[in-house]
Structure formats: C-alpha cells, structure tokens
Amino acid sequence: MEHFLRIIGSVSGTLRAEARQLINRYFGKVERFDGNAAAICRQIVDKLWEGDFYRTSLGHFNFFWMRDFGTACKPLVNQGHRDKVHHTLRWALRHYRKAGVVTTCVDKSGNCFDAPGRAIDTLPWLLHCIVVSRYELNESERKFLERMLRRYAKTFLEKHTGELKKMKVAEMRDAVVYDRSAYAVTFVARLARCADRLGLEGFPFSAEQYRSDLVKNYWNGKYFNADRKTTAFSAECALFPFFLGIVDDESMVNKTLNYIHDKGLNKPYPLVYTDQPDAFKYHWWMTAPFMPNYQSNSVWSWHGVFYLYLLRRYRRSEYEHQKASFARMIERHGTWPEMLSADGSWYNAPIYKGDPGMVWAALYIDL
Numbered sequence: 001m002e003h004f005l006r007i008i009g010s011v012s013g014t015l016r017a018e019a020r021q022l023i024n025r026y027f028g029k030v031e032r033f034d035g036n037a038a039a040i041c042r043q044i045v046d047k048l049w050e051g052d053f054y055r056t057s058l059g060h061f062n063f064f065w066m067r068d069f070g071t072a073c074k075p076l077v078n079q080g081h082r083d084k085v086h087h088t089l090r091w092a093l094r095h096y097r098k099a100g101v102v103t104t105c106v107d108k109s110g111n112c113f114d115a116p117g118r119a120i121d122t123l124p125w126l127l128h129c130i131v132v133s134r135y136e137l138n139e140s141e142r143k144f145l146e147r148m149l150r151r152y153a154k155t156f157l158e159k160h161t162g163e164l165k166k167m168k169v170a171e172m173r174d175a176v177v178y179d180r181s182a183y184a185v186t187f188v189a190r191l192a193r194c195a196d197r198l199g200l201e202g203f204p205f206s207a208e209q210y211r212s213d214l215v216k217n218y219w220n221g222k223y224f225n226a227d228r229k230t231t232a233f234s235a236e237c238a239l240f241p242f243f244l245g246i247v248d249d250e251s252m253v254n255k256t257l258n259y260i261h262d263k264g265l266n267k268p269y270p271l272v273y274t275d276q277p278d279a280f281k282y283h284w285w286m287t288a289p290f291m292p293n294y295q296s297n298s299v300w301s302w303h304g305v306f307y308l309y310l311l312r313r314y315r316r317s318e319y320e321h322q323k324a325s326f327a328r329m330i331e332r333h334g335t336w337p338e339m340l341s342a343d344g345s346w347y348n349a350p351i352y353k354g355d356p357g358m359v360w361a362a363l364y365i366d367l
Contacts, residue, residue, distance in 0.1 A: 024060035025353040030346070031058060032334030037327035041361035044336055045076070048359050052108070053088040057338065058357025063107040064092060065115075067172060070125030071302070072359045074132040075366035085133045092126075097144050102126055104170065116283075119170035123152050124187040127194035128244075142200065149195055149202030157188070162205035163213075164188065172236045172302075173273070175286035175295040182224040182237035185210050189246045211246050223256045232279035233259065235271050235303040243306050253314050260307065261318060268344040269329040270304035270322055272297055291349045298347060299340040301329070305363045312367065323367065336361040 033040040048055045054072070056065040069088065076085050096102050099112040104119045106112050114122075127145070130137065137145070156165055164180040171183055178184065189210035195203045218224040224241055226234040238256050241247040259265075265272040274280070277296030286294055304326055311319040329344065330336060338355040339347050347354035 020060040020062070022351060024355070025348075025351060028059055028353060030333070030335060030356045034334075037330040038365060040330055040334065041336060041364045044357045044361040045079075045081075045359070045365065047357065049081075049084055053091045053106075054084065054359055056359050057355045058335070059338075059353075059355035061355055061358075063105055064088070065105050066092070066102070066122050066125050067104065067119070068359050070129050071306075072362040073129040075362040077133050078366050079362065082133060085129070086135050089126075089129055089133065089135050093141055093144070096126075097140070102148050114170065116174050116286075117168070117170040118155075120156055120164075120184045121171055121187040123148055124191035124194065127198065127200075128190055131194045131197050137198070145198075146200050146202040149191075149200060152191070153203055153205070157205070162209055172240075173234060173295055175282050175291070176226075176234070177281045177283060178227040179229045181227040181234075182214060182218045183234075183240050185214055185218070186240045186244060186246050189214075190244050207246070214241050214247055219252065221255070222259045226274075226280070230279055232276035233263075233265075233274050234280070235265075235273050235300065235307075239303060239306045239310065242310055250314060253310060254316075257307075257310060257314070257316055266304075266307065266318075266322055266325070268342075269299050269301075269325055269340070271300060271307045272342070273300055273303065285351075290351045293342065294339075294347075294349065294352065297342045299329075299342065299344065301326075301337055301339065301358070302360050304329075305360060305367075308367060309363070326364070330364070336364070 033043045035043070044058065047058060053064050054069055054076070055062050056068045061068075073085055092106055095106050095110045095112055098110070101112060102123050103112040104114045104122050129135070156167070156169065157163065158165060164184060166179060168177060169184065171178065171181060173183070189207040192203060192205055192207035192210065196207070214224060220231060223233050223238040225231045226237045242253050242256070260271070263275045265275060273295050274297070285291070308319065308323055308326060311322060329340070332344070333346065335356040336358045337346065338358050340354065341347050
C-alpha cells in the first residue's frame with residue numbers, strides 16, 4: 001500500500017507540474033521588479049521564500065527542484081540565509097525519506113517526482129548542498145543517504161569499473177539525449193568528493209577516477225566534448241568541470257573561455273547554449289514544432305552566471321563588460337528570465353514559455 005501511495009504521489013506531482021507549465025504558456029504573467037539588477041535579484045530571492053522551502057521560480061516552477069536549489073545553495077548561505085537553506089534541506093530530506101527515494105522535484109504537498117525523468121545529478125546536488133551549507137546530518141538521514149549512495153552506484157555505474165553505464169538519464173540539459181555527458185561525469189566526481197567529505201559509506205569509487213576520465217576522454221584542446229559521441233560545445237558540459245573545481249587547470253579554463261568569446265556565445269547576453277545545435281539528438285517533445293530552439297541557440301541565464309563566476313575566478317579582462325551585459329538583460333526584463341530567444345526577447349513556444357523569477361538570482365547577488 002505504501003509503495004502504491006508513493007506512485008500516486010509521484011504521478012500527481014508530475015501532472016500538476018505539467019499542467020502549470022501549459023497554463024503559464026498562455027495565461028501566465030511576468031512580474032516585473034523595480035531597481036537595478038542586484039535589487040531585482042534580491043526581491044526575487046526574498047519572494048521565493050514562503051516559510052517552508054525555496055521555490056524554484058515565481059512562475060510555473062513553484063516547487064522544489066534539487067538541481068536549481070543546488071546551484072543557489074552556497075550563494076544563499078553567503079548572503080546570510082543559512083537558516084532558510086537548512087530548513088529547506090531538512091524539509092526535502094523528510095519527504096525524500098518518506099518516499100524512500102531522492103527525486104529531482106518535491107511539490108509543496110510533499111509529492112516526490114522526477115522531471116522529466118530520473119536524473120544522474122540529483123543525489124550529487126543534494127550532497128553538495130549538505131557540504132557547502134554545513135548541514136548537520138542526524139543518524140537517520142545518514143543511513144538513508146548511504147542507502148541512496150549504494151542505489152546510485154548500482155543504477156548508474158558499472159559494478160567493477162565505476163564507469164558510467166550507457167543509458168538514458170535526465171540532467172541539466174534535459175532536452176538532449178546524451179551518451180555519458182561530461183556534465184554527468186563531473187557530477188559523479190562531485191558525488192564521490194562529497195560522500196568522502198561527509199564520511200558516508202556506500203560509494204566505492206574515487207573522484208580522481210572521474211577527473212581523469214574528463215581530461216583523457218573528453219578534453220579536445222578547447223573545451224570538454226559534450227559526450228562520448230559528440231565533439232560539439234555544450235555550455236553545461238564545458239563549464240561545470242571548472243565551476244565545481246573537479247578540473248582546476250587554468251590553461252584549460254582559459255582555452256574554453258577564449259572559445260566562448262571567439263564564437264560570440266556571450267552575445268546578445270551570456271550565454272548561448274551551443275554554436276552547433278544540429279550536432280545533438282533532442283527529445284521529440286522538446287524541439288520543433290513544440291519547443292523550437294529551446295536548448296540550442298537560445299540564451300540561458302543559468303549558464304551565463306556560471307560563465308561570469310569563471311571569468312571572475314580566473315581574473316579575465318572581459319568580466320566587467322560581461323557582467324554589465326548580464327545586468328542589462330535582467331533590467332530589460334525586470335526579472336531573472338529562465339531563458340531567452342536568440343535575439344534576447346522572451347522565449348515563447350507553442351507549449352512552453354520561459355519562466356520568470358528564477359532562484360538562480362541568488363548567484364548574481366553573490367558576484
């Protein structure tokens with residue numbers, strides 16, 4: 001009976017999220033905020049906290065999304081919101097334990113579900129948040145996470161080698177069907193580091209194994225190839241090995257940042273997903289005619305802010321110019337846009353409209 005109720009909760013959460021997405025496309029309104037980019041971002045972050053957990057956006061993503069919260073977690077802590085971050089983590093862990101699984105999303109009713117499917121980065125993002133926020137795990141939470149680590153290894157990795165299995169998984173660029181992406185490898189490495197840092201048992205492989213895999217099998221001299229079969233540039237695959245410090249070679253970082261600059265991927269605003277959209281295989285419902293250019297030559301603010309962090313970390317001369325460009329984007333739209341069309345206008349497709357007021361705004365405040 002309990003298993004049946006978990007399934008019902010998962011289906012209910014998924015259907016509710018999909019319904020909100022479609023309603024938002026035709027009836028949703030974008031709330032604009034006054035002030036400069038930083039002031040707009042602060043208002044968004046404040047409004048996303050409603051006393052129980054951080055919502056993902058002020059639009060149709062009005063639920064908890066582990067990946068999005070994961071990217072904003074450390075900046076939120078840096079801005080003095082450690083108590084709210086811990087409250088969110090405690091809330092999420094309670095529902096995860098009740099469901100017996102760590103999922104991408106949790107709605108306000110506590111329904112745990114994966115969107116659009118089972119993701120390889122969900123558990124790594126959870127452990128990342130626990131580490132960077134210094135959340136103190138109780139014994140029940142530790143045992144649960146160790147069980148999840150064993151399940152993760154069994155599900156996604158080859159038993160004897162630890163290599164990623166060739167299988168379809170959801171990840172940050174969820175419109176694309178990857179074959180063991182560089183992003184996925186990066187997050188297995190992050191999982192290994194966090195599990196070791198937290199003293200959790202259940203994950204038998206080292207982070208160094210995956211770092212070596214990235215450098216030997218994905219690096220092409222300019223950036224990390226998107227996956228095992230595709231040599232094209234994809235923003236999340238190119239940036240995250242550096243953003244999370246899995247690979248910290250300054251020469252490699254600068255070659256990637258040079259590529260972005262030379263190809264104009266930071267125009268009209270940072271950052272365009274790829275300069276080679278036809279190199280990828282897309283899920284049929286997340287491309288034309290339903291969602292054309294959703295994750296191809298569109299501008300994604302998420303990756304834009306990761307790009308800004310790397311420009312600042314490695315003291316690049318274009319940092320101030322690109323930060324100003326990013327600020328103009330926020331001020332133009334009066335909010336933090338999830339994504340924009342290639343010309344910088346709001347993204348609208350037959351079944352999808354870019355979401356406003358993303359929790360990612362916390363990252364800009366921390367720059």
